[in-house]
Amino acid sequence: MPYASHACIRAVKRAGHEPSIHGTKLWKSSCLIIDYLKKNTPLRRQRILDAGCGWGITGIWCAQQWGSEVVSMDADPAVFPYLDAVAALNGVSTTPWVQRFEKVQKKDLRQTDVLFGGDICFWDELVKPVGTMIDRAIDAGVGTIVIGDPERPTFHQMAEKAIQRHGGELLNWRLTGSVKATGALLVIHND
Template identity: 30%
Template sequence: MSTNRLDQNLRSTLSQGRVAVSRPAGCPQIALHLFDPSVLEGPLSHDEAQSVVAEPAYWSFCWASGQVLASWILANPRWVMNKRVLDFGSGSGVVAVAAALAGAREVIACDIDPAALDAVSANAALNGVSLTLCDDWDVRPAGIDVVTAADVLYDPENRPLLKVFRESASRVLLADSRVRELGDPVYDLQTVIEARTWPDLHEFEEFNRVRIYVAADM
């Protein structure tokens, strides 16, 4: 996957957009093709701002929860080693790449955005790992051992995913910075780590505190 393809995808919402390789501060072990903020010489036009809000290129940023979960997996590889892992809402693919680097038997990066899967493919190649791509959770491969997900609960309508994940795999690794209380006692809080979206979007400080949860059949 060439960076030209990623640039073209980004320019569908931001005319001067382009990607550059960088290493997020919260997970410097992994290099990613991400939005290059140096292209912004001035404020966005009204049309560009509306386009970015309507169809944000989530894949072109490495969100705080993704960085923290990826770094945590690299530090705790036993959770994914020799397992078949599905990364839900993969975005840039940082968590999927981390799981592959940590020794997972297979990692499936699942995202409904074709541009995100382009980014996942490019970022996997950048880090020398192989990932399987999936564009629809409902047609995911069978036999998933571990589900990983970062910042997928921002919409209250997504809360049922907590149960769906548990029913789909014997182990769920979840990172979230948007919800203070999951309301599901099966998910055990492991740690709270601070990180910032990369490149920095200057979000509210409360969104920089990432909670990692594990739901597992012991």
């Protein structure tokens, strides 16, 4: 898991790729999601959507550990050179998709087994689009949805609405190993 100081990440930055929507580092909610998925492996996990992927570490982990087909989605195309560098370090690849949460349609999600996103509900303006994406994922039959966050008020607002509509649970999660992180996970099982 490379950080901004890793040689491959510095090389991408020197090449002039500069993300504009906070895709400039590894966000620790991705690590919370990975830990959850390690301990709670979904039965259906062949096709993954990493929404708001940034550097894509969670999807890359799924591709590496499970052999999953991963679509890495982000609104900022400038994150993909970083994602490609991290994927190459891990010996895998993912399919990039430049898209905003509110533009994801039910038909885009029909073949998806797992949808996750880390640190994707950080502005008030993202509460409704992330919630709508979850609604469409449920309608499309996505089996497992996991959204992680360091517990911003906007995340809790979105999560409460999603739980009211679809059930699921809000879990407090903590990592204490080499990566230290705390936060909450919205988990919805739709199998």
